[in-house]
Amino acid sequence: xxxxxxxxxxxxxxxxxxxxxxxxxxxxxxxxxxxxxxxxxxxxxxxxxxxxxxxxxxxxxxxxxxxxxxxxxxxxxxxxxxxxxxxxxxxxxxxxxxxxxxxxxxxxxxxxxxxxxxxxxxxxxxxxxxxxxxxxxxxxxxxxxxxxxxxxxxxxxxxxxxxxxxxxxxxxxxxxxxxxxxxxxxxxxxxxxxxxxxxxxxxxxxxxxxxxxxxxxxxxxxxxxxxxxxxxxxxxxxxxxxxxxxxxxxxxxxxxxxxxxxxxxxxxxxxxxxxxxxxxxxxxxxxxxxxxxxxxxxxxxxxxxxxxxx
Amino acid sequence: xxxxxxxxxxxxxxxxxxxxxxxxxxxxxxxxxxxxxxxxxxxxxxxxxxxxxxxxxxxxxxxxxxxxxxxxxxxxxxxxxxxxxxxxxxxxxxxxx
Numbered sequence: 001x002x003x004x005x006x007x008x009x010x011x012x013x014x015x016x017x018x019x020x021x022x023x024x025x026x027x028x029x030x031x032x033x034x035x036x037x038x039x040x041x042x043x044x045x046x047x048x049x050x051x052x053x054x055x056x057x058x059x060x061x062x063x064x065x066x067x068x069x070x071x072x073x074x075x076x077x078x079x080x081x082x083x084x085x086x087x088x089x090x091x092x093x094x095x096x097x098x099x100x101x102x103x104x105x106x107x108x109x110x111x112x113x114x115x116x117x118x119x120x121x122x123x124x125x126x127x128x129x130x131x132x133x134x135x136x137x138x139x140x141x142x143x144x145x146x147x148x149x150x151x152x153x154x155x156x157x158x159x160x161x162x163x164x165x166x167x168x169x170x171x172x173x174x175x176x177x178x179x180x181x182x183x184x185x186x187x188x189x190x191x192x193x194x195x196x197x198x199x200x201x202x203x204x205x206x207x208x209x210x211x212x213x214x215x216x217x218x219x220x221x222x223x224x225x226x227x228x229x230x231x232x233x234x235x236x237x238x239x240x241x242x243x244x245x246x247x248x249x250x251x252x253x254x255x256x257x258x259x260x261x262x263x264x265x266x267x268x269x270x271x272x273x274x275x276x277x278x279x280x281x282x283x284x285x286x287x288x289x290x291x292x293x294x295x296x297x298x299x300x301x302x303x304x305x306x307x308x309x310x
Numbered sequence: 311x312x313x314x315x316x317x318x319x320x321x322x323x324x325x326x327x328x329x330x331x332x333x334x335x336x337x338x339x340x341x342x343x344x345x346x347x348x349x350x351x352x353x354x355x356x357x358x359x360x361x362x363x364x365x366x367x368x369x370x371x372x373x374x375x376x377x378x379x380x381x382x383x384x385x386x387x388x389x390x391x392x393x394x395x396x397x398x399x400x401x402x403x404x405x406x407x
Binding site for chain 1: 336384405
């Protein structure tokens with residue numbers, strides 16, 4: 001088992017006061033709280049900090065920990081001294097903390113800090129992200145998830161095992177929505193019910209469509225003559241290609257709406273089509289002449305509004 | 311776990327309606343916590359005037375996050391509500407990018 005340097009984890013000196021430790025904990029908890037943090041390893045770090053604080057905030061545990069001395073380094077191979085004897089009260093959930101903690105402090109009184117939200121020995125709720133494509137969000141999908149789970153082994157020691165879950169993602173889900181799977185969280189304690197599993201939907205980026213809630217947005221390149229004269233063009237949607245009429249006199253940036261062609265729902269979302277006028281490059285004398293001709297026949301000042309402002 | 315029988319969860323969106331009791335079960339909190347959160351505007355009953363409160367599925371995620379913030383960061387309910395609102399605003403800005 002690896003040694004945990006709780007002082008280093010919390011970034012405090014070995015002689016830090018209880019106030020220093022509390023301040024350090026609060027600062028780190030705000031930084032690494034999984035609901036708030038943008039750090040990739042937030043959940044892992046938050047657990048480590050919680051464990052360090054559980055020891056350092058409690059004068060008895062801290063004193064016992066300090067007796068190990070300062071000769072150990074974070075991550076170093078470690079065995080508890082043969083005469084180690086820390087009396088812990090109460091039973092805490094298996095596996096919430098590291099092996100190192102469990103060996104030194106056993107099932108310590110986890111409840112004082114209110115680390116657990118459950119009552120009657122219900123297992124922990126779990127939360128996981130599930131990434132799906134926009135097409136899968138539209139049609140629904142099935143996913144096999146691997147969940148790392150901590151259970152009590154035959155000897156009462158926490159053991160880690162991997163569970164496979166086959167889950168149906170309903171059609172019409174959007175970014176950030178959650179799906180609750182009752183009883184699929186961690187097993188209950190002492191015969192209590194299992195916790196629940198909350199899946200959070202993450203939409204993977206799509207090559208064509210941007211998603212906003214239930215609406216999807218497509219950028220549609222058009223030629224100047226299609227925009228100026230009007231045209232009917234084929235446009236991809238989530239249900240395949242449809243004909244879209246571009247009105248005469250359209251401009252770049254204008255939006256057209258395909259009602260009900262977004263993600264499913266009551267009501268379903270829409271597809272917004274944003275026009276983007278693409279000018280053909282003048283690649284020979286005749287084409288250049290055509291542009292010059294246009295300038296003569298239909299002169300315009302596209303920067304009129306800018307000049308008015310200044 | 312059989313491949314043929316996928317688990318079907320409950321989608322926590324606007325179309326889902328929950329009673330106060332169900333909401334508590336979904337969030338793993340006591341009724342008093344939800345009542346306090348309604349008072350802070352963290353959870354909003356569909357019809358405030360109704361004798362029996364009902365909530366949409368959206369309240370579940372909000373309550374769970376606010377509850378964890380309050381418990382883990384030792385902030386009060388108003389602080390949790392503020393953090394939750396800012397988090398949602400960041401999420402909206404991030405999506406718009």
